[in-house]
Amino acid sequence: MDRRDFLKTVGAVGVGIAAADASASTAVHAPPDAFGVLVDTTACIGCRKCEWACNQVNELPVQPLEEFEDKAVFAAMRRPDAGNFTVVNQWPRQEHEGNVWAKVQCLHCNDPACASACLVSALEKQPNGAVKYDPWRCMGCRYCMVACPFQIPAYQYADALSPEVRKCTFCVERISAGERPGCVEICPVECLIYGKREELLSLAHERIGAYPDRYLDHVYGEHEVGGTSWLYIAGQPFPSLGFPELGEQSPARITENIQHGIFRRFIAPVALYATLAQVMWLGSRKDEVAAAAHKAEQHGEEHHE
Amino acid sequence: MRNALLVLTALILSAAPTWARQDQGLDCKQCHVCAQPSKADPCLKQAACPRHVESTKLKADEGPDVVILDDLEDLYVPVRFQHRAHARMVAMDGGCETCHHYTPPNSDHPSCRECHAAGGHAESLKQTGLKGAYHRQCLGCHNDWDGETKCANCHEKKQGERLGGEATGVCEHSNYAPIEMKELIVFSTSYAQGDVVPFHHRNHAEKYELNCSNCHKEQSCARCHTHGAESHPMGELQKVNLHDTCYQCHGKQNCSECHGRKATDLFDHASTGWPLQSYHSRLQCRACHGDANIYVAQDRTCSSCHAQGWGAGFDHTKVGAPLDDVHGELSCEDCHTAGMGQKPDCAGCHDDGRVYDRRRGFGQG
Structure with missing residues (x-):
């Protein structure tokens, strides 16, 4: 192989990776029967009953209702942690005095970055929409915590022997039994609506269409990071409610495209080894030529003498 | 001929429901998407019926004094909702329609449960359930006021025996700030001939028996009933709306009636030639001058007022x-x-x- 052939090979491999990239980044759809929850933040009153119900259902440490009637927690923005799978945050209402509230929990992505990052498939998207965690598979690497665009998974650092990654379970046991998630069941103002994701999406757009003064024309979670099972509608921009501005592609697509692209049909490894072989061959040949030249030179000198 | 009659009858029957609603002054397209809705296919709009269909003007004092909400009777003492008190309060801000948001023309407003199912979203995704509907109505305002969302604020926890439907719990946790009425407000205006307008607030409210809502219109309760209430509970003070408020009773012609008056220059009844003494001085204006907004001279003979009052x-x-x-x-x-x-x-x-x-x-x- 000469220099020209070598460049050709490298070029072909590059094109191959690019093609693999394009084919792998097709849009991700929610499982057809996925359930979801539509959160109408314009109706939320920040009563924190959803937090209490969540802790009851999931047998989380903080249990008494009185603990959740304390509004002082709204002073700082909170994130879900290993002992609280959902938290309500308070934000200043725009264009009006007063506040708005937004519940935060795992959004159960259609294309979950946490599941993609998980080396042992301890996190998996279920057909019912839930991103389910299996503590028996988990090895505790916490890559999921880094991968999640919403910074949801939390870890039981204080547990020395059997720590788990903890996050909203979407009340998998309850929804499998045909019940509604604990938070949805208790919400006194019914700002949480549980149903088939597709139906919730059309409901969300209907509401936005019917009350354009009340809602912003944006369903958060419809397209964000490839879509999420939990959907939000609001009366003001989502960044003002603590939601990150994210693209339509899941972070999993970027990392997986690179990973899968490199190993697609084994072209890149073969090319790499071929190149290395070429380099070695060229190297050894150079040595051979040099040795022959040296030998000839020696021979000449001998002859000369 | 018989066929023609049948067709005609069918046409009339199919059109009947349309007429029914048209009589009530409703446009079909407000609720239906197709031209000929039928009972089998009402083709209702996806996003429920419009919220603000009303032609029946509700009146605050016509409703019940107290409404008892006993849906959770098994768990809580029924909620005793002080309907009339709320109706009067809301007259300042949006009126009865704030809660009774759907009143079809020529009918009484339907009860909440007629549209909002007790099962909530489990029954219909599109319609908020009864629980949500009740709580949204109450907490929409109460939460704005004091941020209190405790169940026990309205739902008294049940202890012991089931009550016989008699409400005892009262939603009366009124930790709302009492209104501190101002004695005198002095407005500074740009009117050259008299830039100062002293307004005797308490005098207007008490002497002239004006209701808050006579002047404070389209204002949420929270504007006044909050701790650290706003300094301008009339909202954005605009020349136009301030003038209109005063013109309800005062004439437009004489600017000096208000502009340039001294704050101490209160109306003295003696200037009308009838100084008020003893009992009369303690009366409110309307006691003699009736309900008219503009006070006119009364007949000065005692019997013009006391005709009924000389008896035993x-x-x-x-x-x-x-x-x-x-x-x-x-x-x-x-x-x-x-x-x-x-x-x-x-x-x-x-x-x-x-x-x-x-x-x-x-x-x-």
Whole structure:
């Protein structure tokens, strides 16, 4: 192989990776029967009953209702942690005095970055929409915590022997039994609506269409990071409610495209080894030529003498 | 011919429901998407019926005084909702339609449960359930006021025996700030001939018996009933809306009626030639001047007001001259010989030429 052939090979491999990239980044759809929850933040009153119900259902440490009637927690923005799978945050209402509230929990992505990052498939998207965690598979690497665009998974650092990654379970046991998630069941103002994701999406757009003064024309979670099972509608921009501005592609697509692209049909490894072989061959040949030249030179000198 | 009749009948029948609603002044397209909705296919709009269909004007004082909400009777003492008190409050901000948001024309407003199912979203995704509907109505305002969302604020926890539907719990956790009414507000205006307008707030509210809602319109309760209430509960003070508020009673012609007055320059009834004394000075304007917004001169004869009041039940102390036992036995005409309300004539009984003196009263010789 000469220099020209070598460049050709490298070029072909590059094109191959690019093609693999394009084919792998097709849009991700929610499982057809996925359930979801539509959160109408314009109706939320920040009563924190959803937090209490969540802790009851999931047998989380903080249990008494009185603990959740304390509004002082709204002073700082909170994130879900290993002992609280959902938290309500308070934000200043725009264009009006007063506040708005937004519940935060795992959004159960259609294309979950946490599941993609998980080396042992301890996190998996279920057909019912839930991103389910299996503590028996988990090895505790916490890559999921880094991968999640919403910074949801939390870890039981204080547990020395059997720590788990903890996050909203979407009340998998309850929804499998045909019940509604604990938070949805208790919400006194019914700002949480549980149903088939597709139906919730059309409901969300209907509401936005019917009350354009009340809602912003944006369903958060419809397209964000490839879509999420939990959907939000609001009366003001989502960044003002603590939601990150994210693209339509899941972070999993970027990392997986690179990973899968490199190993697609084994072209890149073969090319790499071929190149290395070429380099070695060229190297050894150079040595051979040099040795022959040296030998000839020696021979000449001998002859000369 | 028979066929033609059948077709005609069918047409009339199919059109009947359309007419029914049209009679009520509704446009079909408000609720239906197709031209000919039928019972089988009503083709209703996806996003429920419009919220603000109303032609029946509700009145705050016509509704019930108290409404008892006992849906959770098994768990809680029924909620005693003080309907009339709320109706009067909300008159300042949006009126009855704030809660009764759907009242089809020519009908009573339906109860919440007629549209909002008790099962909530489990029954219909599109319609908020009864629980949500109730809580949104109550907490929409209450949460704005004090941020309180405790269940026990309205739902008294049940202890022991089931109550026989009699509400005892009262949603009365009124930790809302009491309104501190201002005595005097002095407006500074750009009117050259009199830039200062003193407004005697308490005087208007108490003496002229104005309701808050006479001036404070389209304002949420929280504007006044909050701790650290806003300094301008009238909202954005605009020249136009301030003037319109005053014009409800005051004439437009005379600017100096308000502009350039001294703060101490309160209306003195004596300037009308009828100084108010004793009992009259304690009356509210409307007691004599009726419900009219603009006060006009009254007939000064006593009987023009007191025509009904001279009977046996009349309390003579109200005129500032309490009768003693002896005089209390007499009939009115025995003293008031010149007519009711006129000065009494003592000479009918007393021949010493005495004249009644209010300061001395009766029985002093």
